[in-house]
Amino acid sequence: xxxxxxxxxxxxxxxxxxxxxxxxxxxxxxxxxxxxxxxxxxxxxxxxxxxxxxxxxxxxxxxxxxxxxxxxxxxxxxxxxxxxxxxxxxxxxxxxxxxxxxxxxxxxxxxxxxxxxxxxxxxxxxxxxxxxxxxxxxxxxxxxxxxxxxxxxxxxxxxxxxxxxxxxxxxxxxxxxxxxxxxxxxxxxxxxxxxxxxxxxxxxxxxxxxxxxxxxxxxxxxxxxxxxxxxxxxxxxxxxxxxxxxxxxxxxxxxxxxxxxx
Numbered sequence: 162x163x164x165x166x167x168x169x170x171x172x173x174x175x176x177x178x179x180x181x182x183x184x185x186x187x188x189x190x191x192x193x194x195x196x197x198x199x200x201x202x203x204x205x206x207x208x209x210x211x212x213x214x215x216x217x218x219x220x221x222x223x224x225x226x227x228x229x230x231x232x233x234x235x236x237x238x239x240x241x242x243x244x245x246x247x248x249x250x251x252x253x254x255x256x257x258x259x260x261x262x263x264x265x266x267x268x269x270x271x272x273x274x275x276x277x278x279x280x281x282x283x284x285x286x287x288x289x290x291x292x293x294x295x296x297x298x299x300x301x302x303x304x305x306x307x308x309x310x311x312x313x314x315x316x317x318x319x320x321x322x323x324x325x326x327x328x329x330x331x332x333x334x335x336x337x338x339x340x341x342x343x344x345x346x347x348x349x350x351x352x353x354x355x356x357x358x359x360x361x362x363x364x365x366x367x368x369x370x371x372x373x374x375x376x377x378x379x380x381x382x383x384x385x386x387x388x389x390x391x392x393x394x395x396x397x398x399x400x401x402x403x404x405x406x407x408x409x410x411x412x413x414x415x416x417x418x419x420x421x422x423x
Contacts, residue, residue, distance in 0.1 A: 163385075163389055204225070206226055211231070212229070218237070223238065223239065226246060227244060228245035230249070238262075244263075246266070247267070250265075255363070256281070257286065257362060262292070265278065267293060274312065280292070280297045281317075283359055286303045290303050291308040293310055301315045301319045305324070306323055307321045309327045314333070320339070320358070322338060325341060325342065328343045331344065
């Protein structure tokens, strides 16, 4: 039955497209021509082209431009921009650059130095962070909305707090948390927090694999699965297991416990 519904829906949509084309012909030179801008996830600039490892995940709405290299198992999430036009951007293995982050480089600044942006292995860069001509070493953590300016170095196991502004040429030592505007030393990381950095990178690496599978599906398969999802409620549980998600049922929605027999 699901396949029958899918087939009927497919022909209805095909008929709609055919009617649209017919209507455009009847309108002649006066019909409205819709301009579609095709997004390019990978884009050359000058003679430079991005290089992405075959086991890395780049979200379809992300943009990698010019001299950008992404290592094995890394993930570049939705809405990110990595622009390596004036210099190069390097992202190591197992690193995640989360949604809407911007990574750029510095061709020149007041000190006259040229800074690429180098991000090491198993690094987490939180949502909407801005990295400009800086170095983030292996297993470091950059919080959501943080800004790292030219010449900044975050050493291994260093952490930049959410919303921090790290000024030019600042060095954040291993095992320290810096935060504020401008960013200053706050405290030392605990052993549990250092372990969390590696755990966060591993979790995002696994999550990226699930997103890569979903993004690789053709539209026909996605539409067909939507029909199946409505018919089989347990399908959502399978997706949750792929994403390592456990859904909690609010108390008011939980089924009532059976009352014991009197």
